[in-house]
Amino acid sequence: MANRRNFLYLLGAGTTGTLLGTLPAASWAAPTIATVTATEMFKLPPLTYDYNALEPHIDAATMEFHHDKHHAAYVKNLNAAVTKYPELKTKTVEQLLTSLSTLPKDIQTTVRNNGGGHYNHTMYWQIMGPKGGGKPTGEIAAAIQKQFGSFDTFKTQFNEAGTKLFGSGWVWLVNQQGKLKIITTPNQDSPISEGIYPIMGNDVWEHAYYLKYQNRRPDYLAAWWNVINWNEVNNRFAKSLKA
Incomplete structure (x- = not known):
């Protein structure tokens, strides 16, 4: 593998299209x-961890x-x-x-x-990092519990939204008028363009997961929770309350 x-x-x-055939260019x-x-x-921000820090x-x-x-x-x-x-x-x-x-x-x-x-x-x-994952902590944990009933329910709904998104795009947890919501956007559209502050989001373009997971997007979505940096998510949640 x-x-x-x-x-x-x-x-x-190099020449991506030859082997991948039917994948959308x-x-x-x-x-x-x-x-x-x-x-x-605008500058490319450097990663604050090694390329292999999120393996496996x-x-x-x-x-x-x-x-x-x-x-x-x-x-x-x-x-x-x-x-x-x-x-x-x-x-x-x-x-x-x-x-x-x-x-x-x-x-x-x-x-x-x-x-x-x-x-x-x-x-x-x-919002990713080594030694991440687990259940959320802090204020975002309480907000998720209040809005979705449990973290497991939230995670299931988030993954379902990402799986069902047709083509390329993002699945997001946003703060919209003081209420947590799960939304999706196509391509590289950002919720901020609609005046909605994104607390966290997962990239479901194929380039984010295809080398490891091929066409198994649900497997990538499930594995992604193991690298979440909840401290940073909490920071973004706090900012969303001020936005």
Whole structure:
């Protein structure tokens, strides 16, 4: 199995479409990276743990490819879009995503896709970590208990939403007007663009799990709970109450 994953990884870094055949290209191949000639506004945040720190639940090859290729591409493409308009250089990614309709029309889709990819993935790396998992603690544990009845019920509903999402996208726990909800978004759309604060989210694009789990998305969703950093989720929950 390890040799197969390594082979898929090497293939994915080069010509992904040949072996994978029927897989949707948009959900597998790394995005095309634009060239940025001006000073980059947005930076790829480094991982705070090693690529292999989440094994056996998420393998090192997936982490390296996902962070260094996919997320890096979103950052590059976002920078390329905003450098066309100097007045946007003072904007944060959150400000861009919450005011998409006011941006120049020729970059709205690029910012939506790549700004969303940057924002979503930055959160994704933060809410995972080694020695994670287990049941939630702190204020988020009490809030989940109150809203869903139990953590097991919440986890089941979250996984079901992620499994049923057609194509590529994200499954989220959000704070919407003071109420916890499970929602999904397609592609790299972020709840923040709709004024909804995301507390935690799982990436269900195939590039997040295919090297290890192939087409078994439910297995990936089930394993993901073993790497959750509940301290960071609590931090985000606290921020959501102030948002």
